[in-house]
Amino acid sequence: xxxxxxxxxxxxxxxxxxxxxxxxxxxxxxxxxxxxxxxxxxxxxxxxxxxxxxxxxxxxxxxxxxxxxxxxxxxxxxxxxxxxxxxxxxxxxxxxxxxxxxxxxxxxxxxxxxxxxxxxxxxxxxxxxxxxxxxxxxxxxxxxxxxxxxxxxxxxxxxxxxxxxxxxxxxxxxxxx
Numbered sequence: 001x002x003x004x005x006x007x008x009x010x011x012x013x014x015x016x017x018x019x020x021x022x023x024x025x026x027x028x029x030x031x032x033x034x035x036x037x038x039x040x041x042x043x044x045x046x047x048x049x050x051x052x053x054x055x056x057x058x059x060x061x062x063x064x065x066x067x068x069x070x071x072x073x074x075x076x077x078x079x080x081x082x083x084x085x086x087x088x089x090x091x092x093x094x095x096x097x098x099x100x101x102x103x104x105x106x107x108x109x110x111x112x113x114x115x116x117x118x119x120x121x122x123x124x125x126x127x128x129x130x131x132x133x134x135x136x137x138x139x140x141x142x143x144x145x146x147x148x149x150x151x152x153x154x155x156x157x158x159x160x161x162x163x164x165x166x167x168x169x170x171x172x173x174x175x176x177x
Contacts, residue, residue, distance in 0.1 A: 084091060105111075114120050130136045140146045168174050 140149060165171055
């Protein structure tokens, strides 16, 4: 079902790249959906009103930040756009399509940042406990899971190395003048 939602969003984004119907659809679904499991009570209504007010406040703050960024950025966006030349329009179109697809994936997979710091610390404590336990390593060697752990380790190392290259702004060593 999630794949069909993603494909539908991709079709909509390709058909109408300038319209952001995703936000309107999510808002209408949120307004029509009842979050209370039983009959609506005044406390759940108050909570919904508080959530709406918080959302409106966050949107206003984001709009103000965007205005400030535009003011401070000035002609930087114009200069970058002129450097892209004829590639600007297809690039912006493809980025808007990718943005819409990623929004659909975010909603379909129910992705969210960690709710609290304790969630992050418990994840790292679990990793540390497994890595320091010889019984865990024996178990993954027996059942063949060591290959998956090796791929994850290789991915982490690759991401680290790419970060180093980006930080140095050079593939090998530092550029010295």
